[in-house]
Amino acid sequence: MLEVNNLKTHFRTQDGVVKAVDGVSFSLEAGETLGIVGESGSGKSVTALSIMQLNPKPPAEYPEGEIIFEDQNLLETSDKRMQEIRGNDIAMIFQDPMTSLNPVFTVGNQIREAIRIHQNLSKSEAQEKTIQVLRDVGIANPERVVKEYPHQFSGGMRQRAMIAMGLSCNPKVLIADEPTTALDVTIQAQILELMVDLQEKYGTAIIMITHDLGVVSQLADNVMVMYAGRAVEQATTDEVFYDPLMPYSWSLLRSLPRLDTAGEVRLLPIEGTPPSLIFLPDGCNFSPRCPFVKDECHEIDPDLEEKKPSHKAACILSVEEIEKNKRRVDEELGVET
């Protein structure tokens, strides 16, 4: 349904070209949930904003690639056509519900705006629909709440209102950019449950962008791991979690303190910091921090290739070499596998 091919989003800045997204491809089918994982600055959000065509141009430019949605390339559609798609066919939920709602309009007003732009409804019909979507997302007393302002809402309610807005036009694709990062865990559980329910009800495809591997393992069918603007691993959720074939994904899992293992295991920190997107290292982007690094890694820039059926990873090491390295480091850490 949605297909992204070799997407490149670069930003021209005074210091040089920032390659925020540098050759990312994936596809999304109806009803599927794709998890995009990565650290801050890995290009997750810029990928989402590119699909929505919300990156400011300039400085953003798309030197290569295409985003195909229902047989049209979103990178080439007119602004007018894009406006029809945005919010209607593809909707987005932003990370921070505090700043993404307008404080001077009532919540009802803001949801109604989205509905009236995209659907040919009268004011009173739109109002009814607004109340109905608010009820759908589990807000009590929607008739009263539509008249309230965002500051009267708690964080969880605001995120529900954002989801209501996103779903008000029954989009085919919903992009959720860190929808629960700003929320407490008990509220996060409510919101995630809500998203799963709504997905089952409407068959929406979801792109779930997050840095929380727990959230991904709960929701996603497939996972794409991003590092320094590239996809470094793509596979089913199970494959990525149980048999990661890119040292970065593996180290990320080993660097997490976990609830489900006994506490005495030492964490494996990933040394150093993510590279600057202007001056990328020679060879593999992850080579300066990689625990499995060998000399060739500093020269060869690996492509994303199929290591196993439908399991892609960007690493020059063979599957056997990766497995051997994993065992070696696990022994050093004292992890039982």
Next chain:
Amino acid sequence: MTESTETSAETNGSSGDFLLQTKDLKMHFPIRAGVLQRTVGHVKAVDGVDLSVRRGETLGLVGESGCGKSTLARLILRLLEPTEGEVIFDGENILGYDRKRMLGVRRNMQIVFQDPYASLNPRMTVGNIVSEPLRTHDVGGDSSGDRKKRVQELLEVVGLSPEHYNRYPHEFSGGQRQRIGVARAIALNPRLIICDEPVSALDVSIQAQVINLLQDLQKEFDLTYVFIAHDLSVVKHISDRVAVMYLGKIVEIADRDALYDEPRHPYTASLLSAIPVPDPHKERERRRVVLSGDVPSPANPPQGCSFHTRCPRAQDYCTNHEPRLEPQGDKVGAEVGSGAEASGPTEGHRAACFFPVLEGQHIEESETSTPYRAE
């Protein structure tokens, strides 16, 4: 001055195993309204907290935003003056201390803040930031050269390089800044460090670096930590004992494994079940308890048990009786009261609930047969 406090602390036998104790600590912030700014109510940010921290241990403190964790940290350090209660550091109530004596105590208790972008002065060099406590307390050598050497040692201890001495905070990444914050906290060789969400502003791969650093420093310098976080996985990893806070009160406290394996308070149990674990198979099989609603306002906490508005096990009894933090038996079964009480007031597993989650029970199955634990 500082010497005399140190010797008195050492000779003071009553402090026992505990480096820090709080007794019925309360912080009620007044809410003022109207032209005359009359007090119309109180936000009960911390409402009667009894806590004991043993020497050399890490006590984890978890809870949702607004539960009073950070306020409690500031009360312990006396950065806020509590409404009521006692803070006993090394056997002495420090709340009565004057400025001069307080300075001596502060040498031994330090804090690492949450946001490494806001807690380092952007106009000071790293050298100045880390040596400031040395200058304030007049330690670390007489000449500035001695202090510089000491600061460079500290930078190495926390994994930075001595050449960073003359740089400014903006030249560092989040993880490195947090290391600077840690270097500043350990500069005076304190005994207690309060870590207030030290890793929550950092990326996952960097969190592990800082957690490992804190653990290494604890071993090397024999530190005691109060580790505050909302992330229960991080707290599980680093803590020996864990306390769970809800609306300004401690609702459960226990050894790490007891708390995570056998949570007694329904709030702890639902918090634990709310956290997604990075394991898809386990995730699919898990039965999750989703609490409804939001945390009530601490300005107007519910009557009775403060958790009853969201509790899946709540009964009528909970709405008008307030549970106390009482000993819970772990795998002891029937003899709950006697067995746990014998081991002392701060030992073992304590929870504030009339209908605690017993072994093998699911928290939604409220057991009406569970006897009231009468007050």
